[in-house]
Amino acid sequence: MSRLTCEVCAAPVLPLHGACAFCRSPLPATGGEPDGLLNYLMEKLPRGEARRAALNPQRLKRFRVVAASQMFEARLRQGGLELSPQLTPADWVDHLLQALSEDAARDASLRTALSKAGWALR
Ligand SMILES: [Zn+2]
16 A cells, blocks of 8 residues: 655645655655645644534535635545645645745745745745
8 A cells, every 4th residue: 555645744645746745755656635635734834724524523624725815725525625726636735835935935934834844845
């Protein structure tokens, strides 16, 4: 069985050109549906906003965050992930990190949060 999380930043495996979409460490070019993505983002991005499932508060239904004046949203639907802007999960993370990097240039606390998460700024 393949690894489910990145060894370096503990993100769900989301390979982008053979590297982790978050921290750019090399990853095998396989990755499943990233189930833990919402919880992972919530944990690493305190500025984000999450909605929990009414019957199961452990489970996040939606996560959204504004970065570089753009809304990034991830929803869990019928076991699938629905992303806005509409991209593949790895590309969505890449765009999100690009936008966060822009904000981090002006925001020291965000910069700290991102480097604590181990993510590679763009
Ligand atoms: Zn990683």
